[in-house]
Amino acid sequence: MKVPVMEIFGPTIQGEGMVIGQKTMFVRTGGCDYSCSWCDSRFTWDGSTRSNLMQVADIVSELERIGGERFSHVTISGGNPALHKGIDELIEICHQKGWKVAIETQGSIWQEWMKKIDDVTVSPKPPSSKMETNYDKLDHYMEQLEDRNVSLKVVVFNDADFDYAELIHKRYPFVPFYLQIGNEEVSSTDDASLVSSLLKRYEWLIEKATQSVIMNDAKVLPQLHTLIWGNKRGV
Numbered sequence: 001m002k003v004p005v006m007e008i009f010g011p012t013i014q015g016e017g018m019v020i021g022q023k024t025m026f027v028r029t030g031g032c033d034y035s036c037s038w039c040d041s042r043f044t045w046d047g048s049t050r051s052n053l054m055q056v057a058d059i060v061s062e063l064e065r066i067g068g069e070r071f072s073h074v075t076i077s078g079g080n081p082a083l084h085k086g087i088d089e090l091i092e093i094c095h096q097k098g099w100k101v102a103i104e105t106q107g108s109i110w111q112e113w114m115k116k117i118d119d120v121t122v123s124p125k126p127p128s129s130k131m132e133t134n135y136d137k138l139d140h141y142m143e144q145l146e147d148r149n150v151s152l153k154v155v156v157f158n159d160a161d162f163d164y165a166e167l168i169h170k171r172y173p174f175v176p177f178y179l180q181i182g183n184e185e186v187s188s189t190d191d192a193s194l195v196s197s198l199l200k201r202y203e204w205l206i207e208k209a210t211q212s213v214i215m216n217d218a219k220v221l222p223q224l225h226t227l228i229w230g231n232k233r234g235v
């Protein structure tokens, strides 16, 4: 089957969430059913960049061509990778090769192949994104992925987002929960000023989490790759 691909890159480190620091390759698919106001990957859905409709076998060849034998973990992100049926075959081949597979999705579209993923990150969107959470769909996700290696990650830009994050964590109390700082300057090329404002926001979010009883078992993270490479694409 074919999958629309925006970019394949790595090895790099996973900069976010449940396996932060993990050495991994990335496959970024095209298209999204959301359009978050602050999306740092707009080029996957805003029409500015064309995707490459690739056979799964060719995606795997490309991973091996650029990664050689220097990886054993593949992260599928987007856009929303859950739009694409062909991911099922990609997971199968990755597993045959002995690679683990992670996914980043917002939890709006269910696919049965989601159950085969080794690390699932579901990232529902807070009010600042201007997107509306469909709780029926999110409940279905969490029910289906019960007993699997799943986590929730909410990006926080302001107090209303933090309240939303508390609501999500309370709704699914047994799912490992991650708070992530929001990057407000996704087109900045001034790395020094970007990093300094991101670190200030990180301190702010840590302070919010330490004051919240609901967040007693939450993990508070920055986007590590942004601290290292700024807004550079393909890292």
Ligand SMILES: C[S@@+](CC[C@H](N)C(=O)[O-])C[C@H]1O[C@@H](n2cnc3c(N)ncnc32)[C@H](O)[C@@H]1O
Pocket (backbone or CB within 6 Å): 032, 038, 039, 040, 041, 077, 078, 079, 080, 081, 104, 105, 106, 122, 123, 153, 155, 180, 181, 182, 183, 184, 186, 223
């Ligand atoms: C680009 S999205 C792709 C996967 C999927 N569409 C999703 O949103 O989960 C990957 C991750 O980046 C996060 N993200 C996007 N823009 C961001 C920003 N400006 N600051 C911080 N995190 C951001 C998303 O919330 C998501 O967790």
Ligand SMILES: Nc1nc2[nH]cc(C(=O)O)c2c(=O)[nH]1
Pocket (backbone or CB within 6 Å): 012, 013, 014, 015, 016, 026, 041, 077, 078, 104, 225, 235
């Ligand atoms: N290093 C690195 N880590 C990431 N974690 C999530 C990413 C994404 O865009 O989905 C991402 C990314 O683009 N790069």
Ligand code: SF4
Pocket (backbone or CB within 6 Å): 032, 033, 034, 035, 036, 039, 040, 041, 042, 044, 078, 079, 080, 106
């Ligand atoms: S759901 Fe993810 S890829 Fe889609 S617009 Fe939001 S952050 Fe961007």
Ligand SMILES: [Mg+2]
Pocket (backbone or CB within 6 Å): 040, 041
């Ligand atoms: Mg990203």
